Amino acid sequence: MKKIIKNGTIVTASDTYQADVLIENGVITQIGKNLTLNDTEVVDATGHYVFPGGVDPHTHLEMPFGGTVTKDDFETGTIAAAFGGTTTIIDFCLTNKGEPLKDAIETWHAKSSEKAVIDYGFHLMIGEVNDAVLAELPSVIDNEGITSFKVFMAYKNVLQADDETLFQTLIAAKELGALVMVHAENGDVIDHLVKKALKEGNTDPIYHALTRPPEIEGEATERAATFTGLANSQLYVVHVTCAEAVSKIAEARDNGIDIWGETCPQYLMLDQTYLERENFEGAKYVWSPPLREKWNQDVLWTALKTGQLHTIGSDQCSFDFVGQKDLGKGDFSKIPNGGPMIEDRVSILFSEGVTKGRISLNQFVDITSTRAAKLFGLYPRKGTIAVGADADIVIFDPMIERTISVDTHHMAVDYNAFEGMKITGEPVSVLSRGEFVVRDKRFVGKLGAGQYIKRAKYGENYRTDNRTYTI
Structure with missing residues (x-):
């Protein structure tokens, strides 16, 4: 009707x-x-x-990590997203070295096609660059409509790519019309600091943050920006947490580099002290990059208002506290990294941003929906x-005033990172x-009603032959 x-x-x-x-x-x-x-x-x-429906550019649904799999899949994750005001997500498709990229894409289609209740697309992880990978990339873009590539600069010996891989990905992306995304932390330095902490008997969750200091997020952000400038390419820095990274993005933009920054609700509202909670409760707040000292929150809010940061993703990556997070009892490095954020992303930005005067109502829409749609080839369809x-x-x-709680959220995970927070x-x-x-x-939705969206190339608007857009 x-x-x-x-x-x-x-x-x-x-x-x-x-x-x-x-x-x-x-x-x-x-x-x-x-x-x-x-x-x-x-x-x-x-x-x-x-x-307009929210566009969440950063989710990890049914993703394997640290010997387990995220609790929320494309069914529970997209239902929770819809309750939170998000109607399109872009999930990260993880690849395996030595295997065709199409195999990973097919795996993610199988995870999502019968479950998603809202529309979705994929980013594609690039863990290595060789002749076979380069030969596949045009098909990934033209046939699959996957126009964004993710390179991890962290998680040594697991997901981390080397600098040559990042640089070659940037060069290929420029030629093909894709946007490169980076998880900007120095994985080599982190690996050294983690080994040192464990050797010294420091095993509690707080050491997850202390072994991933903000300086190495800033360093990796600057390095990625430098490579982007050399390649004359385009870069999107995911989950920015701290002043060190914000300043490097702003500096690069001032120098004419095509770079964009994303932050997440957890970094706007939570801080490093949450990892100090007793009885291993701090494990609930272990994700990467880690929560920072509280003063960084003002830096992030200001960056959103002034246009130094541009989007807000959830980085949804949920693991149960009991049965998953507790895999790291006695060794913080084994705590699965991630938290449940997809449902509260939009409401938190409205309550803490708009109602408290940190951003305007129109900026709120841009940050939660429009800018991501433009950057990732969905606009103006989305x-x-x-x-x-x-x-x-x-x-x-x-x-409406409400209190966020695990008792009322729609995610499958057994805790809420924002438990007890009152929002409007x-x-x-x-x-x-x-x-x-x-x-x-x-x-009132239907499983499988969500459609896979093939996205336009970077810098191009989404177009179809039979639709007229009025903007």
Whole structure:
């Protein structure tokens, strides 16, 4: 059935205005005042914001790591994302050295195709560069629509690539029209510091942070930016945590390097002291890069406001506290790295950003949706409310007050990193391509309804032959 969302306040990255939205066949076909049409369902959004669906550019669903697999898969993870106001995710497809890239891509399709309730795409990890890998990359882009490549500068002997691999990936990405992403930490230095800490008997979760100091995040960020400039390529730095990394991104941008920065809600709201909690509770907050000293939060908020950082990803990578995180009891280096963030990403940025005056309402939409859609080849199909765009829409109540808790979240994991945090604002209803996934805070979606999206090349807008976009 056709739908009209009436009486809401539409908010995009550039505009805020009162209007109705007509949805036909999953697409926005008209925006205007007092719209009426026969045989059309009317959805009343009085007193609510009407946002474009969130785009989460950084998730790890059903991902193997540290001898276990993340607790949330494409079913529970995308359901939680939808409750949180996210209608598109881009998940990381991990590759194995010596194996064809297509094998990894097929594995990720198998994980997701029958489970996802919202739309999704993939980033592709590049762990090595050789003739076989280079020969596959054009097909990865043209046939799979995977236009972003991830290079790990950390996790020595597991995921880490060397500098030559990063540099060659940047060169290839420039030629092919892809965006290179980096996990920017110096894995070699971390490996040395971890071995030293364990040798000295320092095994508690706090040493995860102390062996990954901010200086080595800054160093790796600068190194990646330098390589990007040499290759005349483009770079996206994931999960930026600290002043050292922010300053290197800002400096590189001032020097004309095409570099973008992402942070995450956990770095905006939590700090290093959480890893000091007793009874191994600190393990709940072990992820990489680690939480930093609290003063870095102000640096990150300022960077979002001033445009030195550009997006917010969840880095969703959930492991149960009991049965998974406790694999690292007595050895912090064996604690699976990651936390559950996908559901609270949008609401935290609204509550702590917009309602507290740190960012504007339009910046909020840009940071949670539009900028990621533009950077990763989804815009303007995703990331905005405009004629021709997918009807990915969040009806958001800005006045609701609630307390985040494991007792009420929709993720499969057994704890919430933001437990007890009081926030203002919550998605009430969420539509993906015109169909309700969440309605009046109840799940009404269907498993497998989410579509795999082939994305445009870096710097290009998403286009189809049969759709007209009005921006």
